[in-house]
Amino acid sequence: MDKLFATLVITFLLYSPSFAFEYEKKVFVEREKVAFVEIKSDKPVDIFIMYSPQYKNYTKSGSTEGAFDMRNIRWYIYPIPAMFDDQTVYFIVKEGAEFKVTYENVKERIDRLFKGDMLLRSGADSFFKKGIDSIRLTQNLPDLQIEIEASEDVQIAVVKVMDYISLTRGKKSFEEIYENASFKGVKSLNFRSPDFDDLYLIAKSENGVNIKYKTWANKDTASSGC
Amino acid sequence: MKRRDALKTIGGTIAGLTVAEKFIGNTKEAFADDKSKYHKEMLPAPGGKRVVIIGGGFSGVSFANTLRELAPDAEIILLERYPFFVSGPSHIDYSVGIKRLEDATRSYYSLREKGIKVIKTEVGGILPEENKVVASKGSLTYNHLLISTGIRMADEEILQLSENPAYNAHTWELEGTIELRRRIETFKGGKVVVSVPSAPFKCPPGPYETACLLDEFFKKKGVTADISVVDSNDKPQPPPLAQKWLTVFEKKNIKYMPNNKVVEIDGANKQLVTDKGDKITYDLVTLIPPNKASTIIKESGLGDPFVDVDPITFKSKKFGNIFATGDCAKVPYTKSAYTAMYQGKNAAYYAAIAMGYSAKEPAPIHNICYPYTSAAESMLIRVDWEKDGKVGKTAADDPKTDYRDSRSAWESTLLKSLFGS
Numbered sequence A: 001m002d003k004l005f006a007t008l009v010i011t012f013l014l015y016s017p018s019f020a021f022e023y024e025k026k027v028f029v030e031r032e033k034v035a036f037v038e039i040k041s042d043k044p045v046d047i048f049i050m051y052s053p054q055y056k057n058y059t060k061s062g063s064t065e066g067a068f069d070m071r072n073i074r075w076y077i078y079p080i081p082a083m084f085d086d087q088t089v090y091f092i093v094k095e096g097a098e099f100k101v102t103y104e105n106v107k108e109r110i111d112r113l114f115k116g117d118m119l120l121r122s123g124a125d126s127f128f129k130k131g132i133d134s135i136r137l138t139q140n141l142p143d144l145q146i147e148i149e150a151s152e153d154v155q156i157a158v159v160k161v162m163d164y165i166s167l168t169r170g171k172k173s174f175e176e177i178y179e180n181a182s183f184k185g186v187k188s189l190n191f192r193s194p195d196f197d198d199l200y201l202i203a204k205s206e207n208g209v210n211i212k213y214k215t216w217a218n219k220d221t222a223s224s225g226c
Numbered sequence B: 001m002k003r004r005d006a007l008k009t010i011g012g013t014i015a016g017l018t019v020a021e022k023f024i025g026n027t028k029e030a031f032a033d034d035k036s037k038y039h040k041e042m043l044p045a046p047g048g049k050r051v052v053i054i055g056g057g058f059s060g061v062s063f064a065n066t067l068r069e070l071a072p073d074a075e076i077i078l079l080e081r082y083p084f085f086v087s088g089p090s091h092i093d094y095s096v097g098i099k100r101l102e103d104a105t106r107s108y109y110s111l112r113e114k115g116i117k118v119i120k121t122e123v124g125g126i127l128p129e130e131n132k133v134v135a136s137k138g139s140l141t142y143n144h145l146l147i148s149t150g151i152r153m154a155d156e157e158i159l160q161l162s163e164n165p166a167y168n169a170h171t172w173e174l175e176g177t178i179e180l181r182r183r184i185e186t187f188k189g190g191k192v193v194v195s196v197p198s199a200p201f202k203c204p205p206g207p208y209e210t211a212c213l214l215d216e217f218f219k220k221k222g223v224t225a226d227i228s229v230v231d232s233n234d235k236p237q238p239p240p241l242a243q244k245w246l247t248v249f250e251k252k253n254i255k256y257m258p259n260n261k262v263v264e265i266d267g268a269n270k271q272l273v274t275d276k277g278d279k280i281t282y283d284l285v286t287l288i289p290p291n292k293a294s295t296i297i298k299e300s301g302l303g304d305p306f307v308d309v310d311p312i313t314f315k316s317k318k319f320g321n322i323f324a325t326g327d328c329a330k331v332p333y334t335k336s337a338y339t340a341m342y343q344g345k346n347a348a349y350y351a352a353i354a355m356g357y358s359a360k361e362p363a364p365i366h367n368i369c370y371p372y373t374s375a376a377e378s379m380l381i382r383v384d385w386e387k388d389g390k391v392g393k394t395a396a397d398d399p400k401t402d403y404r405d406s407r408s409a410w411e412s413t414l415l416k417s418l419f420g421s
Helices: A004-016 A052-062 A106-112 A163-170 A174-180 B001-014 B027-032 B057-071 B090-095 B174-186 B206-221 B239-252 B295-299 B335-353 B400-417
Strands: A020-031 A033-050 A067-084 A087-105 A119-128 A131-136 A144-148 A157-160 A183-186 A188-192 A197-206 A209-217 B050-054 B074-079 B117-120 B124-127 B132-135 B140-141 B144-147 B190-196 B225-231 B255-257 B264-266 B271-272 B279-281 B285-286 B323-324 B366-369 B379-387 B391-400
Touching: A020 A033, A033 A052, A033 A119, A033 B050, A052 A087, A052 B239, A067 A087, A087 A157, A087 B140, A106 A119, A119 A131, A119 B285, A131 A188, A131 A209, A144 A157, A157 A163, A157 A174, A163 A174, A174 A197, A183 B400, A197 A209, B050 B057, B057 B074, B057 B144, B057 B335, B057 B400, B090 B174, B090 B190, B090 B206, B124 B295, B144 B335, B174 B285, B190 B206, B206 B225, B206 B239, B239 B255, B239 B379, B239 B391, B264 B285, B323 B335, B335 B366, B335 B400, B379 B400
Parallel strands: B050 B074, B050 B144, B074 B117, B144 B323, B190 B225, B190 B285, B225 B255
Antiparallel strands: A020 A087, A033 A067, A033 A087, A067 A119, A119 A209, A131 A197, A144 A188, A144 A209, A157 A183, A157 A197, A183 A188, B124 B132, B132 B140, B264 B271, B271 B279, B366 B379, B379 B391
16 A cells, blocks of 8 residues: 555656756746745755856856755755845756745745744755764744654754864764753754754764754744745 | 842853953952942932933934933933944945044934933843843943843854954954954955855845955055955845845956855964865955854843844833844844834834833834945845834845945934934
8 A cells, every 4th residue: 555655656746747857957036936946856865056156167167166065865945035136046966856846925925924824944854874964954043943853763963053063073972962952852853943043953873864854934933034 | 040140140241241441359259249339339229210221332322312302301321331433334444445434433422412321331231120230330220221232243153263363353343343454454465255154144245345345455456366255154145135246246256155154263274164174265364253142131031142022112022121122132124233223213212102201103114225346336225124024125226336425425324313423
């Protein structure tokens, strides 16, 4: 039954007109709209997100310098708010992936948030390599709801940049970071972002683990962003 | 937090501040002893209409002036650590020799002439349950309080910077502005890096203006400078100007490096280090540290890190007699001198109403700004917020000479409205 269901889902994804398998995706967002770019892949892929200058450089030299990169991703959703001006953003997935772009009106979305709706803002399903691996959670807003779910029992810590640097430079162990982390848990975690600061999701696993996170905009984030 | 613990925390906070005005004796002991001179009231007990303002920037001064008009018999006291006011938007002008600093400087005497008491002191804490502010000159009881402390530069979030402040100079603070001017004047050529913190930060176009003005300055002087903007954000700020900045950088051959979050300044080797471990070399650097709020806000329980307020009335969500405006408040408005001034004005209306005076509801906040792309041209950005704090209309325009003139008039008008000249 599960296999039949999976086959139906895959068939739907492959033939759905809203998804398309692509290596590069140019996303144009008209002023006052927000685009949600959803990317899916059966195997982990690296995603590079860039604006025109980096894209020009990429087409000339193949360099992804200056791009925002997300590694080992199976599923990703990225918001491009064009509250004030048109935006053009380029997505590069060298191995190819399924893309789907949906658009919403910024003001209507903010109205829905003010009325109390919880709306998905961003998310990723990423493969964390064995040992200690991390991902940067960026474009946060105060009170943004963040949900994290791992595929198996692993310790997850979410910390700010200085703790992350202490770990990457070997000044603190993962155990010390975990002990003092404001946001931590085993397998799952659900909390509100305290402010705009970038956060770093760190996990330690024996064989590697898939970790999925989703961020939800809500009434309390509505005045800061959608 | 117990009162005694709070006082000890405040004592520690003040002791850690670098101010011209030094304490005499042991601060910790002073705060542990309620009878100490440091805890004595600066002024006699208030008569019921005392409003204390922490911070004499655009927001605090605007609040004081407006409240003076709306509440003629109120006792208004402004606490400010600096002896005079220097307009922040002019810092960039000064750093490249467009403006003299004295032209952007005003004294607080025009406020004193209106009966507003201006006390030069450093505030180290707030005790909201006791309606009290604790400062280096003593404590002060209030009936109503405005917190307009502005932004705090979080040097501690850049490794090596707190221990080695001379590694860096930037125009977000007056001292750094003067030092940056000196470094620019003596620069002989090489790699110039402007490092931008994650949004939100004060004066969002500022770092990009700095890059453009440095480019122009060095070209005129015949100094070869390879300028890069190293940005923590994914695009230049504020978002409405992102595409326009990218076009300007391309024309000027300024290298734009987004998604580079600087976490260390290694002055000995002239390198910036990013969170990914990438190293960026420089010969001249101006790094704007992450912008945070004063630590007294969190310690007083009024918000973390910014004061939690209603974005329309600027009233604290915890204490009905406390207001907060500008960069230290959790509001949706741009962190700019212009919105700070209007926030101060609007907050004064709501403070007057809270004090029992009659005042009309003020107009919603808006922002106008003319960021430099060269000494001769500026862009335009305007944002109008609706009554409930939602963004309403926005406008942005390409660089023009007219906007450069508008910029001069814009700042002069702001200063005139605050200080009368």
